[in-house]
Amino acid sequence: MNAVVTLTPAPVLDRTYLAEDLTVGKVNRAYEVHEYMSGKGLNVARTLHLSKHPVSAVLPIGMQDQYLLFSTPFPQILRIMPVQGRVRVNTTVVERGGRTTNINQQAIPFTTEDWRNVVETTLEQVSDMNADWLVVSGMHPKMIDTGLPIDLSELFSRARDLGARVGLDTSGPELKHWGRSGEVNLIKPNADELASLVGHELHTLGDVIEAGRELISTGLEIALVSLGPDGAIAITADDVVWASAVAPEVINTTGAGDAFLAGFLSQVVSPEASAAGREAGTLPALSPEAALTTGCSWGALAVSLPTTLISSFGDAPVAQLREVDPNYALLEKATVRY
Numbered sequence: 005m006n007a008v009v010t011l012t013p014a015p016v017l018d019r020t021y022l023a024e025d026l027t028v029g030k031v032n033r034a035y036e037v038h039e040y041m042s043g044k045g046l047n048v049a050r051t052l053h054l055s056k057h058p059v060s061a062v063l064p065i066g067m068q069d070q071y072l073l074f075s076t077p078f079p080q081i082l083r084i085m086p087v088q089g090r091v092r093v094n095t096t097v098v099e100r101g102g103r104t105t106n107i108n109q110q111a112i113p114f115t116t117e118d119w120r121n122v123v124e125t126t127l128e129q130v131s132d133m134n135a136d137w138l139v140v141s142g143m144h145p146k147m148i149d150t151g152l153p154i155d156l157s158e159l160f161s162r163a164r165d166l167g168a169r170v171g172l173d174t175s176g177p178e179l180k181h182w183g184r185s186g187e188v189n190l191i192k193p194n195a196d197e198l199a200s201l202v203g204h205e206l207h208t209l210g211d212v213i214e215a216g217r218e219l220i221s222t223g224l225e226i227a228l229v230s231l232g233p234d235g236a237i238a239i240t241a242d243d244v245v246w247a248s249a250v251a252p253e254v255i256n257t258t259g260a261g262d263a264f265l266a267g268f269l270s271q272v273v274s275p276e277a278s279a280a281g282r283e284a285g286t287l288p289a290l291s292p293e294a295a296l297t298t299g300c301s302w303g304a305l306a307v308s309l310p311t312t313l314i315s316s317f318g319d320a321p322v323a324q325l326r327e328v329d330p331n332y333a334l335l336e337k338a339t340v341r342y
């Protein structure tokens with residue numbers, strides 16, 4: 005079966021304030037607050053589990069903060085690794101009308117021993133589940149002793165030796181490094197992250213395709229680029245597929261990327277392809293079309309909810325494949341941010 009293991013190297017307590025509007029430099033008041041354990045890999049795993057997909061979420065989290073998991077949905081998918089340090093807090097302010105502002109705290113650094121345990125536990129999960137995918141999502145903590153970001157080389161190469169593809173959803177210098185490393189099969193940048201990765205603005209769908217192809221030439225298998233209201237595009241060596249869905253309303257865009265990635269992973273390797281691949285000792289064939297529409301449907305559902313937690317797919321908007329038009333002007337021009 006097409007199983008997925010997610011690793012969230014820097015889990016988060018997500019605190020979301022719903023406010024009428026946000027005025028910078030003034031006192032702002034929230035009319036509603038939500039707080040729950042989160043992080044990109046955990047969000048992806050929860051959504052996959054809700055769709056009855058086999059998944060395990062590795063979560064390094066200090067003993068003092070494990071109480072935060074008491075009320076978390078689907079505790080059975082968690083593989084908790086006790087590490088030193090407190091969990092970080094990410095704050096989101098959502099205004100009526102859908103404008104969303106995020107303040108994300110820095111990740112807590114790892115000791116060498118803690119990181120080693122996280123790597124071994126993650127690989128154990130990949131092996132035990134015969135996973136088709138290992139997905140590493142969110143910020144990368146630094147190492148206490150060197151001050152350098154975690155090194156994922158060994159994790160990636162051993163996961164690939166176990167027959168899993170490797171997906172990465174991160175941003176900043178880490179995306180710049182791993183996105184071109186040839187050690188990763190899939191990345192999921194949004195348009196701004198892709199612009200930063202290639203170092204120039206992206207105005208049209210053609211610009212996005214060109215940027216994706218540049219990355220494919222470095223050894224990446226799929227550039228999966230999410231384009232907010234323009235849906236998402238999957239670029240491989242042989243194929244370019246574009247799809248989108250119309251969200252009924254836009255309440256909170258935080259979490260849309262995670263819901264989208266979960267939808268994509270849920271379909272991109274069919275159970276039949278997975279079984280055939282294991283039998284033949286080859287990587288299973290990918291089916292990007294069905295996966296992309298599922299991803300866009302779940303992404304559009306996520307933006308219409310106040311928090312990142314999806315509790316049912318019943319109201320998910322239907323997504324359509326679209327004819328790829330390189331001249332299509334993106335609704336939101338992508339800018340370089342770091």
Ligand SMILES: Nc1ncnc2c1ncn2[C@@H]1O[C@H](COP(=O)(O)OP(=O)(O)O)[C@@H](O)[C@H]1O
Nearest residue numbers: 194230231232233235236251260261300303304
């Ligand atoms: N306003 C929107 N309308 C419809 N779908 C949306 C909207 N915003 C996001 N989505 C869906 O969610 C996915 C992820 O959103 P995006 O904003 O691109 O990612 P991220 O949250 O990682 O920045 C998109 O690919 C799209 O399918």
Ligand SMILES: O=P(O)(O)OC[C@H]1O[C@](O)(COP(=O)(O)O)[C@@H](O)[C@@H]1O
Nearest residue numbers: 044094108142143258259260261262
């Ligand atoms: O690890 P980072 O980059 O701080 O991101 C973590 C944040 O991203 C989220 O997972 C949402 O991500 P998306 O909007 O990309 O889906 C939040 O729930 C969480 O606070």
